[in-house]
Amino acid sequence: MNYHDPHKPKHLADRFENKHAVPNGASAVVATTETVRVTTPADIGGMGHRMKRKEDPRFIQGKGRYVDDIKLPGMLYMDIVRSPYAHAKILNIDASAALALDGVVAVITGKDLAAHNLHWMPTLMSDTQMVLPIDKVVYYSQEVACVIATSRYIAADAVEQVMVDYEPLDVVVDPYQALKDETLVRDDKELKTNRIWHWEAGDKEATDKVFAAAAHVVKEHIYLPRIHVASIETCGMVANFTPATGKMQLYMTTQAPHAIRTVFALVSGLPEHRIQVISPDIGGGFGGKVPVYPGYVVCAVASLLLGKPVKWIEDRSENLTADSFARDYHLEAELAADANGKITGLRVNGLADHGCADAAANPSKFPAGLFSICTGSYDMQAAHINFDAVYTNKPPGGVAYRCSFRVTEAVHMIERLTDIMAHELGEDPAAFRMKNFIPADHFPYKSPTGWEYDSGNYHAALQKALDMIGYDALRQEQAEKRARGELMGIGISSFTEVVGAGPAKDYDILGIKMFDSAEIRIHPTGKAIARFGTKSQGQGHETTYAQIIAEELGLPMADVDVEEGDTDTAPYGLGTYASRSTPTAGAAAVMASRKIKAKARKIAAHLLEVSEDDLEWNINKWQVKGSPEQAKTIQEIAFAAYTNHPPDVEAGLEATDYYNPPNLTFPFGSYICVVDIDKGTGEVHVRRFVAIDDCGNIINPLVVEGQVHGGLTMGLAPALYEEIVYDENGQCLTGTFADYLLPTAVESPKWETGHTITPSPHHPIGAKGVGESPTVGAPPAIANAVVDALWHLGVRHIDIPITPQKVWQALRDAGVTD
Amino acid sequence: MIPGAFDYHAPGTLSEAVTLLRQHAGDAKLLAGGQSLIPAMRFRLAMPPVLIDLNQIEGLEYVREDNGHLAIGAMTRESALEESGLVQSRFHLLADAARVIADPVVRNRATVGGNIAHADPANDHPAVMLAYGAEVIALGPNGTRAIAIDNFFVDLFENALAEDEILTEIRIPTPGANSGGAYVKMERKVGDYAISGVAVQLTMNGDTCTSARIGLTNVSPTPMRAKQAEQLLVGQVVTDERLEAVGAAAAAECDPSPDLRGSAEYKRDVTRVLTKRAIRQAVERATS
Numbered sequence A: 001m002n003y004h005d006p007h008k009p010k011h012l013a014d015r016f017e018n019k020h021a022v023p024n025g026a027s028a029v030v031a032t033t034e035t036v037r038v039t040t041p042a043d044i045g046g047m048g049h050r051m052k053r054k055e056d057p058r059f060i061q062g063k064g065r066y067v068d069d070i071k072l073p074g075m076l077y078m079d080i081v082r083s084p085y086a087h088a089k090i091l092n093i094d095a096s097a098a099l100a101l102d103g104v105v106a107v108i109t110g111k112d113l114a115a116h117n118l119h120w121m122p123t124l125m126s127d128t129q130m131v132l133p134i135d136k137v138v139y140y141s142q143e144v145a146c147v148i149a150t151s152r153y154i155a156a157d158a159v160e161q162v163m164v165d166y167e168p169l170d171v172v173v174d175p176y177q178a179l180k181d182e183t184l185v186r187d188d189k190e191l192k193t194n195r196i197w198h199w200e201a202g203d204k205e206a207t208d209k210v211f212a213a214a215a216h217v218v219k220e221h222i223y224l225p226r227i228h229v230a231s232i233e234t235c236g237m238v239a240n241f242t243p244a245t246g247k248m249q250l251y252m253t254t255q256a257p258h259a260i261r262t263v264f265a266l267v268s269g270l271p272e273h274r275i276q277v278i279s280p281d282i283g284g285g286f287g288g289k290v291p292v293y294p295g296y297v298v299c300a301v302a303s304l305l306l307g308k309p310v311k312w313i314e315d316r317s318e319n320l321t322a323d324s325f326a327r328d329y330h331l332e333a334e335l336a337a338d339a340n341g342k343i344t345g346l347r348v349n350g351l352a353d354h355g356c357a358d359a360a361a362n363p364s365k366f367p368a369g370l371f372s373i374c375t376g377s378y379d380m381q382a383a384h385i386n387f388d389a390v391y392t393n394k395p396p397g398g399v400a401y402r403c404s405f406r407v408t409e410a411v412h413m414i415e416r417l418t419d420i421m422a423h424e425l426g427e428d429p430a431a432f433r434m435k436n437f438i439p440a441d442h443f444p445y446k447s448p449t450g451w452e453y454d455s456g457n458y459h460a461a462l463q464k465a466l467d468m469i470g471y472d473a474l475r476q477e478q479a480e481k482r483a484r485g486e487l488m489g490i491g492i493s494s495f496t497e498v499v500g501a502g503p504a505k506d507y508d509i510l511g512i513k514m515f516d517s518a519e520i521r522i523h524p525t526g527k528a529i530a531r532f533g534t535k536s537q538g539q540g541h542e543t544t545y546a547q548i549i550a551e552e553l554g555l556p557m558a559d560v561d562v563e564e565g566d567t568d569t570a571p572y573g574l575g576t577y578a579s580r581s582t583p584t585a586g587a588a589a590v591m592a593s594r595k596i597k598a599k600a601r602k603i604a605a606h607l608l609e610v611s612e613d614d615l616e617w618n619i620n621k622w623q624v625k626g627s628p629e630q631a632k633t634i635q636e637i638a639f640a641a642y643t644n645h646p647p648d649v650e651a652g653l654e655a656t657d658y659y660n661p662p663n664l665t666f667p668f669g670s671y672i673c674v675v676d677i678d679k680g681t682g683e684v685h686v687r688r689f690v691a692i693d694d695c696g697n698i699i700n701p702l703v704v705e706g707q708v709h710g711g712l713t714m715g716l717a718p719a720l721y722e723e724i725v726y727d728e729n730g731q732c733l734t735g736t737f738a739d740y741l742l743p744t745a746v747e748s749p750k751w752e753t754g755h756t757i758t759p760s761p762h763h764p765i766g767a768k769g770v771g772e773s774p775t776v777g778a779p780p781a782i783a784n785a786v787v788d789a790l791w792h793l794g795v796r797h798i799d800i801p802i803t804p805q806k807v808w809q810a811l812r813d814a815g816v817t818d
Numbered sequence B: 001m002i003p004g005a006f007d008y009h010a011p012g013t014l015s016e017a018v019t020l021l022r023q024h025a026g027d028a029k030l031l032a033g034g035q036s037l038i039p040a041m042r043f044r045l046a047m048p049p050v051l052i053d054l055n056q057i058e059g060l061e062y063v064r065e066d067n068g069h070l071a072i073g074a075m076t077r078e079s080a081l082e083e084s085g086l087v088q089s090r091f092h093l094l095a096d097a098a099r100v101i102a103d104p105v106v107r108n109r110a111t112v113g114g115n116i117a118h119a120d121p122a123n124d125h126p127a128v129m130l131a132y133g134a135e136v137i138a139l140g141p142n143g144t145r146a147i148a149i150d151n152f153f154v155d156l157f158e159n160a161l162a163e164d165e166i167l168t169e170i171r172i173p174t175p176g177a178n179s180g181g182a183y184v185k186m187e188r189k190v191g192d193y194a195i196s197g198v199a200v201q202l203t204m205n206g207d208t209c210t211s212a213r214i215g216l217t218n219v220s221p222t223p224m225r226a227k228q229a230e231q232l233l234v235g236q237v238v239t240d241e242r243l244e245a246v247g248a249a250a251a252a253e254c255d256p257s258p259d260l261r262g263s264a265e266y267k268r269d270v271t272r273v274l275t276k277r278a279i280r281q282a283v284e285r286a287t288s
């Protein structure tokens, strides 16, 4: 056991050696370091350079081009009639008054769509979802009819004139109630039940045995509330069908343009080569722009039927009340430990509330996403997870909101349980974690639920966080404050992420394997364009992909333009979500570059009149071994590729790669949060937050920090502020930003970030994903800090969001007031 | 979030505005900073057929001291209050409030007149003006009149102005010697309306409070004074026990409704806590 006493910081180098074999059998050393590797000069700007983003000048100047910036001649506007009921029969829809308004072109209802068999659509999880209803509505704010008009204002006026007669039905909001099947959400289904799926992972028998033998068991009901990605840009589309050519252009806010094109082709019957999906700049996606929403479908159908461009842009309330939600997991979780306080097992009963359709964006074989990563950073003998999913009268979803498919839920649960166990045993939560971590020399590590963690060094990351925040001094301060009756808490979260879906044998969406792609073309003058199957929504791909190519080929990153999002030009890929772009398309960029490098070698050999074997690569050129002054730069080679290439080699210098990752990557980190609590009002003030992330080799430290800052803020949000709330009638009470609370710079603490670097042994540049780690890791650090402040008052757990009222209630229950 | 159709007028003078108001009596709404009215219109909660924009009228943006009171022009932006040296040096209660109304972007547009005229108990100025015992100046077809703030808030979103009257100025009595004030607001995040807010303006004689007015934010259907709390405070030495009793009285006399900000019980208790804190702060300012 590689136990490190947190109170005795040793020099990092002592602990970082971590030798083991990589999964493919080749022997390698994955050592943890702190120094970002840089091999290219600044004017080339390859991996490791801390550079500003290439895309920012246009964004900062307001010159981004979003879907709502698209204006086409003769464009019509769509607006949507939405249900005021969460569950009701539709008796009649009368559109005559709306159609009588000047400028109203059409009102489209479910019946109109049914004539083309387009009133239902498949979800990404192969469930079905109404596009527009015919008989009944199943959630508040559901799309009921769409108005098409010559101006946005007329469309809005007409929406008020569409008369819909409803007969309200009983509503089921609570998923535990839904399990009783007294009110059926989906009577269209053959099986008359609200149950959607049952899923298990791990070994039940072995887990039960571990629990029977356990010296200590802690149990908690943990709820991860329904939340929303709340991207600043809402969803929207401009559909432009040209009858003369039969071509359908769809400008849309999608994170996965290629997959969407295929789904549109299959559902609509339009030939796929006549559909062009263009995803221009996107103002935040976070998973919410992966699914297909009814508005997109009707907008496209309207353009098809009318032969004119049609624009649909959601407003904020529509976005918050009707688009796919995230989380909404109820977890009954137990953790077992032996007499020495060593964790031995984990047992979970989960209930997933999917609303009216399972519209999660998971890989098809994973109904609960990658939730089974929930043994986290801890070495244990056995685990078993038992899950049910149900329909309720709420909007559909289960999107992976900045979380690689339900990892946020898993991490929150294990990190809360770990803290509860440490507190129950009277052990320091840091020391307890150190004792239970998977040791650095156990990687690659096979988890009890079947994952093979690629690399990790959890002790090093936590130790660095403890040192950075000054843990011992804080614990002392806490003790002094507690003696004076003041409330201060320290919370730790040592999370393990799983990102980069994924290997073709296990990962697909609607059957399409989850590879991703890169295509690089180098022009005669040595400038290049690179296109990808992914789609940036703020992640900085235009910068980081260019840096990867600069690293591999020695082309200055400024000379490499990155393009994504147009299905007519980009190679096919599954898109950007679940922190998969670097693990998949980033790797494809490396492989395509290496193909180009191999061809460049042939050309260089030809130019230098030597054998290929006599050449060696040096940053940006092929040079003759032993006489480096004889060399050809990548630019010279590119020019020759079009002007003087060898007779037996094709002209041009380009390559494409479709990368199938051999495994997922497992980023990790340790976060520590310090909170102060107001005894009078229950307010939680986050005083400090230290975040140490390990995402393997770093492509651009500035981009990583940016991702971490944003992600931490998005982790603070559900911890203290955000929740989609419904009343007992299924009405959404959080349809504006006055009620759905996004934290701002004022609420956010000064994020103190740092890193360790433990490369992925199977990724060609040793990188992992990072975009989601902070969103996944931050909430339990905050929740643990709050409970740490209140544990001595008998508080064991508070569900997020930890609102002032919840804390106030806990304080008053304990007889504490101001 | 697309408003319905409306006619738009932008008069250049107050008298034109009053004439337009009379012409469109009942149909017209005045547009000041638009930070309450325009959101309501975008949700079609308000669909006024006529808008009369006050932003082209000159001479309504000022903060100055006039014979014994602070005069604030109706169209004064919240950001101007926040930056006013006069307010910062002598009107601590108002200065406290100016920093916590909405967020800086909203404060650049929102006006003091609009904040009060809107008669929203969730707004911060009503409680502040109640605590100051301010006066509202209204201009109508027959000239101006002064309305005591205690008579101004009639009901939720309903004020004492006639249909053809415009609020032109707010007057706050200049605090005398040994006076102090404070505003303490609890909000869920910056820019949020209060869970509860307590405005206190008082005068001290040594340890004894000789006069006090307390206004409460967002814990009643109309902006309110905590009169029972005031009574328990005036004429008393401000001890911890006294503060507890005063806080408890404010908690008992307010009438909050439960919502996403919290239960009624929670809001009452927060009102108790904030009342104590606001009084402590006001006493400290009065006696230093």
Ligand SMILES: Cc1cc2nc3c(=O)[nH]c(=O)nc-3n(C[C@H](O)[C@H](O)[C@H](O)COP(=O)(O)OP(=O)(O)OC[C@H]3O[C@@H](n4cnc5c(N)ncnc54)[C@H](O)[C@@H]3O)c2cc1C
Binding pocket: B029, B030, B031, B032, B033, B034, B035, B036, B037, B038, B039, B054, B074, B100, B101, B102, B103, B106, B109, B110, B111, B112, B113, B114, B115, B116, B117, B118, B122, B123, B124, B125, B161, B165, B166, B167, B168, B191, B192, B193, B194
């Ligand atoms: C995001 C957000 C957060 C906010 N948070 C807060 C907060 O924390 N605290 C707070 O106090 N306020 C808050 N507000 C409200 C803001 O301060 C409003 O601007 C204010 O309530 C109204 O002022 P206005 O100038 O914008 O008025 P408008 O919106 O233009 O008008 C409001 C009403 O007053 C009437 N009116 C305006 N001027 C006059 C006049 N001179 N005479 C007669 N009637 C008039 C209008 O006809 C209308 O009915 C917030 C607003 C927003 C958008």
